[in-house]
Amino acid sequence: MFQDFTVTARPEQGPPRLAALRKTISEQGLDAFLVPRADAYQGEYVSDRDARLQWLTGFTGSAGICVVTAERAAVFADGRYTLQARAQCADDFEIVDFPAERPGPWLADILPESSVVGLDPWLHTRAEVEALERALAPRNIALRPVDNPVDAIWDDQPGPPLGAVSAYPDDLAGATRAEKCARIAKDLRDAGQDWAVLSLPDSIAWLLNIRGSDIPRIPVAHGFALVEAAGGAVRLFMAHEKLRDVEMDGVDVLPPDGLVAALAALDGVVRVDRDSAPHAVGLALENAGSRVDWAPDPCMLPKACKSAAEIAATTEAHLRDGAAMCAFLAWLEGRLDGVTQGETLTEIDVATALEGFRRATNALRDISFDTIAGTGPNGSITHYRVNTESNRAVATGDLLLVDSGGQYVDGTTDITRTVAVGPPDAEQVAAFTRVLKGMIAVSRARWPQGLAGRDLDALARAPLWMAGQDYGHGTGHGVGVYLSVHEGPQRLSRMSEEPLRPGMILSNEPGYYRAGAWGIRIENLVVVRPAPPIDGGDPGRDMLDFDTLTWVPIDRRLIDADALSPGERAWIDDYHAGVYERLAQRVEPGVADWLRTATAPL
Structure with missing residues (x-):
């Protein structure tokens, strides 16, 4: 819904906490220390225990890092959050624009030669550490892994989350735990690897057909796992308290604090993901003399390529969610009519109502991310999150941008x-x-197998480019099935080199943002599939296209039909006909009446 933070971090608390941290890092012989917004699992959301950046600085954004030296403290935040960071942090903290400036070069510029920078090796990946080392090496500045000094001064730091774990049905997953483990074990053997370390909670959830409740929005459980190539055996390092309600047949459940010793005892070649596993994992293996093969998480690609059962399940989830969205939009139209007559409707009202319509399905487990409900200038902030301080009343002439999603046992929507x-x-x-023309272009795309998201990204931007316009985010991200709403490795982005494969679910969400005035984004989820053959196509040339999962009307009042090509106009009319056909029987009669008007041909 809207942001509700439980860790106490007011701006005036920052300076004394910063002073205590400086004292502690000085006692440890450090010249600087890094405080990232991260946990050991590199998740999009962190538990209260891991909200160190927020506790220290007051900054509540979803990405950032604070660099603390004896004289300076800088919060690095990207363009989504620079204004927010300045408002939430005391003046003792500089706000630095990321990625225009990065912590490594910044430290290299201000620290004397031969300084020592401390970091918690559980909160940084090997890739991050290597980038820091490259930046600091010319100044002979060393990185030193240390116990986290923030934990030493945070007297009321919460304990680790102990959310209950539940079984995920095999019929929705499309494969049993044993079948998945056997598949991953074979992939490891084929790669000449003896073990794999899994640190991403959604990979563990997918592999073991479980779901968790350690953090909001994403149904995962914190833990680590080791997968053996020889027979697919799994060692799961997770608190037993979480697993009381689920059978873990075939899985050796061990205490979390036994991971480092287990890593040190591994024989053979161990696969570790440089971009997601904690630096501490690599250190434990290397200190034990193990052979490390730095390679992507072996579950990432199989998880991304959804089974037929998962696609069928999420299709149903999207129809259920679409019906809830239609009920919300019908309600919203009535409230917006009231706004034009002087009634009050706020962003929090919108976010609260939308969650209520999803909960009325009696199937919602959680929302899939904090709802973005931005009206007028707030809508121009790409990843805006409403809170009680930013909450704005909707006004006539505004564009209201609502980006939201739900977590259902059979699917994740966005x-x-x-x-x-x-x-x-x-x-x-x-x-x-x-x-809209860009969104339609992606929806209609056909392409040869082997192309990546970077090859399709321009399709969405071309209509904007022709008008001298663009947007500053990727066109689409991967999405899980009752897992993370942001899932790799697939993306629609000029930076993505991962080939698109059948079964991958992605968002298709071009936008345009007029700073200080309004924002526009249209988003559907789509799934990659083998494209049906067409007359005149090259024999033997395998092609792919997208099948649409999201069925909800697009505001026809904002569409200039004369600016659409005949093919684009046919697409939007066909899409709206499909919305009505799929959802009219799933909504109340009054909503069905609204839906008939909302989906009428242009």
């Missing part, structure tokens, strides 16, 4: 719709139509 408040102006309609 959808964005932008709605006009009163009659839109010509500039809003023109920009919205360009965004």
Whole structure:
């Protein structure tokens, strides 16, 4: 819904906490220390125990790092959060624009030669550490792994989360735990590896057909796992308290504090993901003389390529969610009519109501991320999160951008719709139509197997480029099935080199943002599939395309039909016909009446 933070971190608390941290790192013989917004599992959300950056600085953004020296303290935050960071942090903290500036070069510029920088090896990946080492090496500045000094001064730090774990049904997964473990074991043998270390909670959840409740929004349990290539045996390092309600046949459950000793005792070649596993894992293996093969998490690609059962399950989840979205949009239209007559509707009202419609399905487990409900200038902030301080009333002439999703046992949803408040102006309609043309271009795309997200990203941007416009985020991210709403390795992005494969679910979400005025984004989820053959196509050339999962009306008042090509106009009319066909029988009669109007041909 809207942000609700449980860790106490007011701006005035920052300076005394910063002073205590400086004293501690000086006692440890350090010249600087890094405090990332991260946990040992590199998750998008962190538990209260791991909210060290927030506790120290007051900054509540989803990405950032604080670099503390004896004289300076800098919070590195990207463009989504620079204004937020300045408002939430005391003046003792500089706010540095990331990635224009990065912690490594920044430290190299301000520290004397031969300084020592401390870091918690559980909170940084090997890839991050290597990047820091490259930046600091010319100044002979050393990195030193240390016990986290923030933990030493955080007197009321919460304990680790102990959320209950549940079994995920085999019929929804499409394969049993044993079948998945056998598959991963074979992949390891084929690669000449004897073991794999799993540190990503969603990989462990997928492999073992379990789901957890350690953090909000993502149904995973914190833990580590070792997979043996010889027979697919799994050692799971997770608190037994979490597993009381689930059978773990074939899995050796061990205490979390036994991981380091277990790593040190491994024989053979051990596979570790440089981009996701904690630096501490590599150190434990290397200190024991083990052979480390730095390679991607072996579960990542199998997890990304959904089984037929998973696709069928998430298809149903998207229809259920689509019906809830239609009920919400019908309600919203009535409230927006009231706004034009002087009634009050706020962003928090919108977010709260939308979650209520999803909960009315009696199937919602959680929302899939904190709802973005941004009206007017707040909508121009790409990853805006409403809270009680930023909450804005909807006003006539606004565009209201609502980006939200649900977690259901059979699927994870993510959808964005932008709605006009009163009659839109010509500039809003023109920009919205360009965004729509880009979304349609991706939806209609066909491409040869082997192409990656970078090869399709430009399709979504081309209509905006022709008008001298663009957007600063990727066109799409991967999505799990009752797992993370942001899943790798697949993306629709100019930076993605991962080939798209059948079964991959992605978002298709181009946008345009007029700073200080309004924002536009249209988002559907799509799944990659083998494209059906067409007359005249090259024999033997395998092609792929997208099948749409999201079925919810797009605001027709914002579409300039004359600016659409015949093919684009046919697509949006066919899409809306499909929405009505799929959802009219799933909603209440009054909502069905609204739906009939909302999906009428252009």
